[in-house]
Amino acid sequence: MQPSHTTPADNTQAHGQQHPIGLYLKIWGLLFVLSTLSYMVDYFHLQGYLRWFLIITFMLLKAGLIVAVFMHMLWERLAIIYAILLPPLCLLVFIGLMAAEADYTFLSRVVFFGRGPQ
Amino acid sequence: MATPTASSTVTPTGNTSLTVRAWRELNSDWGSDKEAFKNVPWGKAMMWIFLLSDTFIFSCFLIGYMTVRMTSTDPWPLTSDVFALEIAGQHIPLILIAIMTFILITSSGTMAMAVNYGYRGDRKKTAALMLTTAILGASFVGMQAFEWTKLIEEGVRPWGNPMGAAQFGACFFMITGFHGLHVSIGVLYLSIVAFKVWRGDYESKSMESKGMESKSAAPTDGRNYQIVEITGLYWHFVDLVWVFIFAFFYLW
Numbered sequence: 001m002q003p004s005h006t007t008p009a010d011n012t013q014a015h016g017q018q019h020p021i022g023l024y025l026k027i028w029g030l031l032f033v034l035s036t037l038s039y040m041v042d043y044f045h046l047q048g049y050l051r052w053f054l055i056i057t058f059m060l061l062k063a064g065l066i067v068a069v070f071m072h073m074l075w076e077r078l079a080i081i082y083a084i085l086l087p088p089l090c091l092l093v094f095i096g097l098m099a100a101e102a103d104y105t106f107l108s109r110v111v112f113f114g115r116g117p118q
Numbered sequence: 119m120a121t122p123t124a125s126s127t128v129t130p131t132g133n134t135s136l137t138v139r140a141w142r143e144l145n146s147d148w149g150s151d152k153e154a155f156k157n158v159p160w161g162k163a164m165m166w167i168f169l170l171s172d173t174f175i176f177s178c179f180l181i182g183y184m185t186v187r188m189t190s191t192d193p194w195p196l197t198s199d200v201f202a203l204e205i206a207g208q209h210i211p212l213i214l215i216a217i218m219t220f221i222l223i224t225s226s227g228t229m230a231m232a233v234n235y236g237y238r239g240d241r242k243k244t245a246a247l248m249l250t251t252a253i254l255g256a257s258f259v260g261m262q263a264f265e266w267t268k269l270i271e272e273g274v275r276p277w278g279n280p281m282g283a284a285q286f287g288a289c290f291f292m293i294t295g296f297h298g299l300h301v302s303i304g305v306l307y308l309s310i311v312a313f314k315v316w317r318g319d320y321e322s323k324s325m326e327s328k329g330m331e332s333k334s335a336a337p338t339d340g341r342n343y344q345i346v347e348i349t350g351l352y353w354h355f356v357d358l359v360w361v362f363i364f365a366f367f368y369l370w
Binding site: 017018019021024025027028031032035038039041042043045051052055056058059062063066067069070071072076077078079080082083084087088091094095098099101102103105106109110113 | 140141143144147148154155156157158166169170173174177181184185188189190191198211216219220223224226227229233234237238347350351354355357358361362364365366368369370
């Protein structure tokens, strides 16, 4: 998308984030469409990898649009973009650790509960 | 915000690509031994840092939910059916959650426009749009209360439920409860700021008397509507969290 914007420094009429209203309306419309699509995934009972792939794709697109345009990250300086958006990447490691641990717990439960009463 | 130093306003011209320029800016911003977040009012930087910490809290909840769902040997309740409603004799899966999603997105849209009108100096439109946002937020909380009531009546408890894995209730009440609390606080926050905007607290005269007129780089007429953008950041974050809850808790 071509950002139709002015940076705070060269804005003369007002200060801060100043963008045409139309931009917000377009993003709003897109968010509506994406939400409808992700609801459709459930409505049509898509299952398996296709379902997960679509859910995550629509989720990331919506999150990206909200952060980039509504929260104005697109027009912030790189210094604050990196300070805010890089730390959450640690969570990927956390998710990986917990998923591995959960697999292990699940297997031990299957083994333990699978024996039945003794 | 202090007046920006030369390094922040200098725009290198020539053939340097946008990426190279941005990286140079990053280097000089962090290396200038002063403020790293140039042209970012302190209130906004602090709100971002708070939201970052909140991201970690919600992530912990969602990761905890992932863990108990993966480890449970009982089948997880089918959210599609649990959150279905009978409307005019029709059985529609997940409809209430879909409506709540659309309401929250709509409120994000009105909030974004409120920020825009704030910076244009349109006091009344800003206050009206913020109030609309607050009302939409309150209706979201109302629907959540309805949803909680329905599930509690159906026997869902934090320690068990009739539909499947016992952990379902704990995850549901914890995650949606904490999100609902954020929405409720957001409604309060929005109402307070909307009232202050409407009263003219952020106009030049009242800002000068408090010594709080904007000190950012651009000419401001002494007006300072940054608070609207800061409130907006919080509100968009609440919507952002819902995007993840909707995907992982309701749709997965």
